[in-house]
Structure formats: structure tokens, C-alpha cells
Amino acid sequence: MGRVAVLFRLMPHGVETDLQDVAKQVTTSLPVGVTIRGMQVKDIAYGLKSLLISVTMDDTGGILDSTEHALAKIPHVESVEVMEEGLL
Numbered sequence: 001m002g003r004v005a006v007l008f009r010l011m012p013h014g015v016e017t018d019l020q021d022v023a024k025q026v027t028t029s030l031p032v033g034v035t036i037r038g039m040q041v042k043d044i045a046y047g048l049k050s051l052l053i054s055v056t057m058d059d060t061g062g063i064l065d066s067t068e069h070a071l072a073k074i075p076h077v078e079s080v081e082v083m084e085e086g087l088l
Contacts, residue, residue, distance in 0.1 A: 001059055005037070007084040008053045008068070010077050015047040017076045022051055029070045033058055056088065 010026075012019060019041050027036065037054040044050055053071070057063050064082070071080045 003056050003088040004059045004064070005054065005056050005084075005086055005088050006064065006067070006082060008055070008071060009042075009081045009083050010051040010053065010071060010074070011044075011079045011081070012049070012051075013076050013078045015049075019049055019051045022074055022076060025074045026051075026053060026071065029074055030055070031063065031066050031070055033060075033063065034067050052083070059087065 010022065012022065023039050026039065030036070034055050034057045037056055039054070040052045042050050042052055055067065057067065064085070068080050068082065071077065
């Protein structure tokens with residue numbers, strides 16, 4: 001079994017969402033076995049920003065979906081998108 005690196009993009013409900021608060025909740029929301037490699041706030045347009053989260057996880061069935069669902073349940077997160085995925 002290998003490891004997978006995944007880059008997620010979290011979009012907030014609006015420009016007033018504090019992405020630092022969202023980032024704090026990410027660390028407690030991830031399933032067991034998912035490790036954060038890094039987080040970055042990225043400007044989108046007109047004051048809207050997204051939160052990019054790089055994680056690693058074991059290449060087991062269902063862990064990617066469960067991670068995506070866990071991130072989507074964080075308050076003030078409008079959507080979660082997998083930007084990149086690859087084997088380590």
C-alpha cells in the first residue's frame with residue numbers, strides 16, 4: 001500500500017469568512033491517517049480567497065471521499081474541490 005498526496009481547495013461562503021478560523025477547524029476535522037503537509041490562502045478575485053490544503057494519506061479505498069466530506073462539513077465552507085492527486 002502506498003501513500004497519496006492530495007491538494008484540496010476550500011471555497012468560503014463569502015469574502016467575510018475568516019479563513020484562519022476555517023484552517024484551525026481543518027486540523028480537527030480530518031479522518032485518522034490523513035496528515036497535513038501545508039495550508040495556504042490564495043486570492044481568487046474581488047476580495048474572495050480560497051484555502052489550499054495539501055495532505056497525505058494511505059492509498060486505501062474510501063479515504064479520499066471521507067476526507068472530502070469531512071472538509072465540506074466545516075462551517076462557512078461553500079465547496080471542496082480536489083485540485084491535484086498523485087502517488088508518493
